Amino acid sequence: MAVTRREFIAGSATGAAGLVVGGVLGKTLSDEGDGASGPSGLTGDANSVAEARGLSPAEVVQALKTVVPPGRPDMDEFYILSSGGHSGQILVMGVPSMKIKKVVGVFTPEPWQGFGFGNESDGLLAEGTTSAGGPSTSAHRYLSWADTHHPAISETEGEYDGRFVYINDRANGRIAMVDMRDFKTKQIYDVPNLQSSHGGVFVTQNTEYAHISTKTPTLIEGADPATSLENFADVYRGYSTFLAVDQETGRFDLARSFQVELPPYTQDLADSGKLVSHGWVFLNSYNSEMATGGNLEGKPPIEVGASANDFDYMHIINWQKAEQVVGSRSVVINGMRVIPLDVAVEEGILFLAPEPRSPHGVDVSPDGGYLCVAGKLDPYVTIYSFEKMLAAIEAQDFEKRDQYGIPVLNYDSVVSGRVEVGAGPLHTQYDADGHGYTSLFLESAVAKFTLGEPYFSGDQAYKLVDKVPVHYNIGHLCTMEGDTTKPQGKYLIALNKWSIDRHSPVGTLNPQNFQLVDLGGEVMEVLSDTPIGMAEPHYVQAIRADRIKAWDLYPPGTNPLTMQPDPNAVAQGEERIERDGNRVEVFMSVTRSQFKPDILRLNQGDQVTLHLTNIETTPDATHGFAIPRHNVSVSLDPGEYTRIDFVADVQGSFAMYCTEFCSALHLEMQGWMLVA
Ligand code: K7E
Numbered sequence: 095m096a097v098t099r100r101e102f103i104a105g106s107a108t109g110a111a112g113l114v115v116g117g118v119l120g121k122t123l124s125d126e127g128d129g130a131s132g133p134s135g136l137t138g139d140a141n142s143v144a145e146a147r148g149l150s151p152a153e154v155v156q157a158l159k160t161v162v163p164p165g166r167p168d169m170d171e172f173y174i175l176s177s178g179g180h181s182g183q184i185l186v187m188g189v190p191s192m193k194i195k196k197v198v199g200v201f202t203p204e205p206w207q208g209f210g211f212g213n214e215s216d217g218l219l220a221e222g223t224t225s226a227g228g229p230s231t232s233a234h235r236y237l238s239w240a241d242t243h244h245p246a247i248s249e250t251e252g253e254y255d256g257r258f259v260y261i262n263d264r265a266n267g268r269i270a271m272v273d274m275r276d277f278k279t280k281q282i283y284d285v286p287n288l289q290s291s292h293g294g295v296f297v298t299q300n301t302e303y304a305h306i307s308t309k310t311p312t313l314i315e316g317a318d319p320a321t322s323l324e325n326f327a328d329v330y331r332g333y334s335t336f337l338a339v340d341q342e343t344g345r346f347d348l349a350r351s352f353q354v355e356l357p358p359y360t361q362d363l364a365d366s367g368k369l370v371s372h373g374w375v376f377l378n379s380y381n382s383e384m385a386t387g388g389n390l391e392g393k394p395p396i397e398v399g400a401s402a403n404d405f406d407y408m409h410i411i412n413w414q415k416a417e418q419v420v421g422s423r424s425v426v427i428n429g430m431r432v433i434p435l436d437v438a439v440e441e442g443i444l445f446l447a448p449e450p451r452s453p454h455g456v457d458v459s460p461d462g463g464y465l466c467v468a469g470k471l472d473p474y475v476t477i478y479s480f481e482k483m484l485a486a487i488e489a490q491d492f493e494k495r496d497q498y499g500i501p502v503l504n505y506d507s508v509v510s511g512r513v514e515v516g517a518g519p520l521h522t523q524y525d526a527d528g529h530g531y532t533s534l535f536l537e538s539a540v541a542k543f544t545l546g547e548p549y550f551s552g553d554q555a556y557k558l559v560d561k562v563p564v565h566y567n568i569g570h571l572c573t574m575e576g577d578t579t580k581p582q583g584k585y586l587i588a589l590n591k592w593s594i595d596r597h598s599p600v601g602t603l604n605p606q607n608f609q610l611v612d613l614g615g616e617v618m619e620v621l622s623d624t625p626i627g628m629a630e631p632h633y634v635q636a637i638r639a640d641r642i643k644a645w646d647l648y649p650p651g652t653n654p655l656t657m658q659p660d661p662n663a664v665a666q667g668e669e670r671i672e673r674d675g676n677r678v679e680v681f682m683s684v685t686r687s688q689f690k691p692d693i694l695r696l697n698q699g700d701q702v703t704l705h706l707t708n709i710e711t712t713p714d715a716t717h718g719f720a721i722p723r724h725n726v727s728v729s730l731d732p733g734e735y736t737r738i739d740f741v742a743d744v745q746g747s748f749a750m751y752c753t754e755f756c757s758a759l760h761l762e763m764q765g766w767m768l769v770a
């Protein structure tokens with residue numbers, strides 16, 4: 095029998111996120127029944143509004159759990175940093191509101207941030223294109239798109255510390271670093287020996303390293319591409335890359351970085367050990383068959399070939415050991431120190447463990463003791479024990495060696511439990527109480543299960559305890575800080591690939607659908623749907639809002655690329671134009687509501703450098719700077735310095751202007767560039 099809305103308000107609804115709604119709400123709402131009305135045309139108290147909008151009691155509770163009222167930003171307890179998929183960017187959103195706070199330009203030009211339109215970010219994008227694999231073959235000067243997949247927030251003791259975030263480019267084997275003080279990209283690194291990368295991105299427990307590995311194996315230097323697929327096992331290799339992190343700047347210290355050579359099994363998702371498993375990393379692979387396709391050449395397609403064996407291999411890498419031997423036993427390939435496969439085996443750096451065929455996620459539990467592997471084609475989550483792995487390694491409990499001589503640990507010796515969760519399991523995250531949450535792609539659901547000791551024992555361990563449907567085709571999921579040593583529980587976000595009927599129609603390309611799921615109650619409950627209208631996000635990490643220490647102003651004259659005052663920045667009164675032959679340097683200040691100088695007199699062919707400094711000291715007093723027909727659009731936050739280089743090769747009069755509506759006289763914030 096349906097509960098009327100009035101009964102709901104008077105009665106009591108309990109729910110999750112630890113909220114109890116009932117008497118108090120009923121009283122407050124009734125007491126406020128003063129007939130206030132707004133432009134929506136809705137009048138009366140909360141009961142009447144709920145009734146007029148046709149909201150069920152459950153929907154009212156869902157809304158109350160997620161609403162962030164005007165002026166109460168602190169009610170978003172968490173930030174999520176989401177990959178922007180093939181937009182190449184990062185999305186920043188609030189939880190539980192699920193409102194988008196920012197799109198961060200990472201690998202793709204982002205005009206509103208002036209990213210890739212004439213300021214130094216152009217250089218950043220170009221630098222991220224040429225260090226490996228040769229220059230871009232596209233018409234652009236640089237690769238101007240990417241497929242961002244896996245963000246990795248920096249960690250201290252296995253907890254997010256809110257300093258940096260790393261993210262990979264699935265398409266081109268690159269990795270970027272974003273500084274969380276200003277949420278801007280500082281470095282893009284085109285990783286040598288990686289043509290593409292997928293799920294192998296994470297940081298080690300204290301951000302000693304940012305890790306990125308190959309997806310599709312790379313053709314080794316000098317091998318003939320034409321015959322390479324016939325000799326696949328010999329001429330292709332995977333690489334596990336450890337990029338040492340400079341703790342001050344978050345940048346990669348390439349002199350201390352290295353790779354471990356891997357067999358060409360198509361390494362996929364990966365995770366870092368933590369606490370008891372600190373010092374180790376774990377990578378799945380899904381094509382130990384080394385199938386290469388050829389469906390028009392009379393061979394099975396890759397999807398069939400890669401699923402022939404019952405088992406694939408988890409790669410178990412001891413990076414602390416690798417760190418010790420890299421100085422003496424590595425070779426340099428394309429500028430990167432590489433520990434060859436045979437050395438990795440000899441030194442006890444690399445082991446394999448069988449895993450049910452075509453695995454997807456491998457996710458380390460908060461205590462570091464378990465690894466949950468989800469099987470894609472297998473309805474189970476297979477739970478490995480790190481302790482058992484160590485014991486098997488020590489006892490040389492190997493079932494065989496693979497064709498490259500890598501020891502394969504005995505499956506039965508390292509698996510501690512299996513849980514049947516449902517169809518198409520992909521990724522697992524955790525709460526603080528020993529539960530795993532696994533996304534079920536084929537079933538469009540999230541399954542919740544229990545881990546073993548020390549969390550659950552006897553019958554209670556390795557049990558499916560709850561399941562909630564999601565809409566639809568979930569890929570990753572994310573519990574709050576759920577891949578760290580300190581999961582926060584509370585909410586889960588389902589990253590759904592399909593949305594069909596969940597949003598108003600916007601044409602034939604549907605948005606992805608983020609669903610917020612409440613973890614606070616007896617059973618999981620979906621609270622909201624959020625369309626992501628700009629990309630297909632893959633992984634998301636959720637960090638407690640109070641861990642973010644973002645700046646609201648730059649110190650005067652800061653160059654965001656260095657985060658230091660730039661020698662070419664100006665203070666008020668230092669504005670000038672310096673000419674030396676056809677070299678022209680302009681030192682311009684930018685403030686409400688003028689550019690100074692506001693007239694640039696140039697000769698055709700002049701080589702021009704504009705040094706722009708926003709001299710504002712008021713938060714949010716951002717200005718833009720655009721030159722028509724020159725593809726120049728920069729954004730200058732208060733205190734920010736940037737630089738633009740170009741050749742004034744077109745005669746004419748060009749009206750420069752500010753692109754941010756910064757003041758009442760914003761339209762007057764303009765100037766002239768005269769090229770004669
Ligand atoms: Cu499963 Cu790129 Cu992490 Cu997508 S990957 S789902």
Ligand code: CUA
Nearest residue numbers: 752754756760
């Ligand atoms: Cu500055 Cu508009």
